[in-house]
Amino acid sequence: MRELTSPTTVREIIKAHGFKVRKALGQNFLMDANIIDKIVRAANLSENDLAFEIGPGLGVLTRRLAQEAGRVLAVEIDQNLLPILNETLADLPNAEVIQADARKVDFDQLAAERTQGQFGPGGKAYKLVANLPYYITTPLLLHLLTSGFNLELLVVMIQKEVADRLQASPGGKDYGSLSVVVQYYTVPEIVCKVPKTVFYPVPDVDSAVIRLTRRPVPPVQLRNEETFFKVVRAAFGQRRKTLINALTGSGLASKETWLSVLNETGLDPARRGETLSLEEFAALANQFWLLRE
């Protein structure tokens, strides 16, 4: 098999198949063996692992995953890539490509189907390793984290700014509702930064690899998850406003209700949403939920 990290090979494969790179599908192919090594090492794969990949592209990362994991299921939306992947993965019987939109995939169901229940709900937890299509980073991450999939670890390449947001602390400019949601489900750690020059074609933004380790137990007790997410979104809805104005502006409840919720929770209404910790958001949402019952 020719090296898929060689720019010449990548161009040749694309040309031989008459493949048209689609920017709209976030197609930027990674061509750096070192970065691929770092991604794969961060996932700590063994032959007992099932690894999902979203967007195998030409198969550069898929090949490495198949060498380390027992089984690889790669979900690719673009059917024009299937003949290429057929070729580039031909010598790896443990790698399978599934043509689908990853936003709509029930990963638990797919895992159970393809492994006769060994992985998935009631079975073992699996991992996901991917160089994500950036135009849908947030919806993909939310789908993967909030659907209750038996997913223990995600190692993903995303835009650098989004990676900064995922691991941001309260008070900083990068801290937002995505930080809170991701940190509720996982412990995020940036593995490495990646310059845009290692992709073909070169994207507009720099990237980072981030590892998200699923928490075995939630860091805070919530009375109702949905209410928690609504309150978090409301608090960040209008960034430069005070907490009381942002919450009232969300239309979820009246100013009086929010004042009494904040009072019961011991939170100063004049604070800004972006200064609240996960614990404070949980207390706020739990009190709001109680008051609504």
Ligand code: SAM
């Ligand atoms: N893994 C390859 C690599 O590292 O070179 C390609 C990564 S490229 C950044 C993103 C890949 O995701 C492309 O192959 C693209 O076709 C695919 N993709 C885009 N939207 C998708 C979706 N909704 N579901 C599954 N795959 C998608």
